[in-house]
Amino acid sequence: MSSSRDYLYLNNRGESAASFPASVAKQEFRRVLDQALQTGVVTITHYDDVKAVVLSAQEYQALVARGEGRLASLRDRFDAQLARMQEPGMRSRMQAAFDAPPGAAARKRR
Numbered sequence: 001m002s003s004s005r006d007y008l009y010l011n012n013r014g015e016s017a018a019s020f021p022a023s024v025a026k027q028e029f030r031r032v033l034d035q036a037l038q039t040g041v042v043t044i045t046h047y048d049d050v051k052a053v054v055l056s057a058q059e060y061q062a063l064v065a066r067g068e069g070r071l072a073s074l075r076d077r078f079d080a081q082l083a084r085m086q087e088p089g090m091r092s093r094m095q096a097a098f099d100a101p102p103g104a105a106a107r108k109r110r
Contacts, residue, residue, distance in 0.1 A: 009053060011040035012062045019043045022051065 009017035018035045025032045025044045032054060036042040040059035044052040055063070084090070 007050070009041060009043050009050065012059055013040070015039060017041040017043045017053070019045055019050075022046045 011017060018039055018041075020028075020032050020035075020042060022044050032042055032044070036054045036056050036059075040056050042054045043050045044054065085094075
């Protein structure tokens with residue numbers, strides 16, 4: 001498993017995240033919050049290992065929006081595949097594929 005040190009934390013504009021040791025974040029949380037609001041993202045470290053990431057609401061919403069686009073694309077591909085699976089005759093073709101001996105599909109494609 002890779003360490004959090006292997007990652008580069010960037011905000012939505014591609015700028016490196018500010019970083020605070022956990023002890024400073026605990027004592028000066030307002031400063032950490034102000035930095036997150038200003039730059040979008042702040043990392044909190046413990047012995048130079050990133051343990052938490054603080055995002056501004058705007059940064060979080062941008063992150064979610066990017067994910068929603070990808071999810072919509074996957075959903076569309078799934079729905080198209082499901083529709084193809086509902087076509088007449090598909091059940092018998094799928095059953096024939098499952099009943100075929102191993103390697104039969106590979107031999108047939110050649």
